[in-house]
Amino acid sequence: MAHAKAIFFGEHAVVYGKKGISIPLLEMSVTAKLNKKNEIQKRDEIINYIANECGIDNKTEIIIESKIPVGRGLGSSAALSVAIAVANKNKEIKKIADKCEKFIHGNPSGIDVNQVMSKTPLLFSKKDGAIPLNFNLDSFLLIIDTGIVGITKNAVARVKENFEKNKIYIDRLGNITEEVVIHLKNKNVNEVGNLMNEAHKLLQKIGVSHKKNDEIVEICNCYGALGSKLTGGGDGGCCISLTNKLETAKNIQEKLREKGYLSWIVTV
Numbered sequence: 001m002a003h004a005k006a007i008f009f010g011e012h013a014v015v016y017g018k019k020g021i022s023i024p025l026l027e028m029s030v031t032a033k034l035n036k037k038n039e040i041q042k043r044d045e046i047i048n049y050i051a052n053e054c055g056i057d058n059k060t061e062i063i064i065e066s067k068i069p070v071g072r073g074l075g076s077s078a079a080l081s082v083a084i085a086v087a088n089k090n091k092e093i094k095k096i097a098d099k100c101e102k103f104i105h106g107n108p109s110g111i112d113v114n115q116v117m118s119k120t121p122l123l124f125s126k127k128d129g130a131i132p133l134n135f136n137l138d139s140f141l142l143i144i145d146t147g148i149v150g151i152t153k154n155a156v157a158r159v160k161e162n163f164e165k166n167k168i169y170i171d172r173l174g175n176i177t178e179e180v181v182i183h184l185k186n187k188n189v190n191e192v193g194n195l196m197n198e199a200h201k202l203l204q205k206i207g208v209s210h211k212k213n214d215e216i217v218e219i220c221n222c223y224g225a226l227g228s229k230l231t232g233g234g235d236g237g238c239c240i241s242l243t244n245k246l247e248t249a250k251n252i253q254e255k256l257r258e259k260g261y262l263s264w265i266v267t268v
């Protein structure tokens, strides 16, 4: 079994060695079960790749039960690799999942695999790896589905293509993460919210925000969120929005529902 994740801060910048902050979404999980069969099993390309990496033979049926929406920046692919490796009792689960993520995403930073395996939030960088980050804001985070599938591989490749132009924004995204760490420790929720808004604008500048991401951010902030941004690869996928009152979060959730957007509330 493995759970979903949301990137709180630093998506795309982590690919370039900057720091990122992610949180586990324990309510959304994926489980795999393996069944020996007599005939060769039909598998899609991704499951087939993961199965080969895990050393699962082609007559083993792989049954997946997932509560993680696919293509929404919530780590569904990393969680899938981990869940299958766990079901097969592989020893080097992280190593296998990292390799599968390379196949699925092209150039992953490694943050997703680390977070879908960790029940605590993480401060992650390629250099320092995953460091548990304990904070409690007594606040609420809405996870909002744009309904649009975002292909992380494409978004990451596009940011790379325009790296010279994007560098200044990537640098700032990395600095924001460093500032947020201090605000999280000091429970400065207003500052965390402001930096979410700034991060969203930077993610727009590097070209990974879909108009639905922008619409959601606008609705959330208009109805009292402290800050909102896209989360994960972007190009659709999901957004996150911070409030310090459950009532505000529920009100925003209702306004989003009226516009056709599904959302979940988690505590942070």
Ligand code: MEV
Pocket (backbone or CB within 6 Å): 007, 010, 011, 012, 013, 014, 015, 073, 075, 105, 107, 108, 109, 110, 111, 112, 152, 156, 232, 233
């Ligand atoms: C995806 O959850 C986060 C990205 O930064 C890609 C990665 O770090 O592998 C967009």
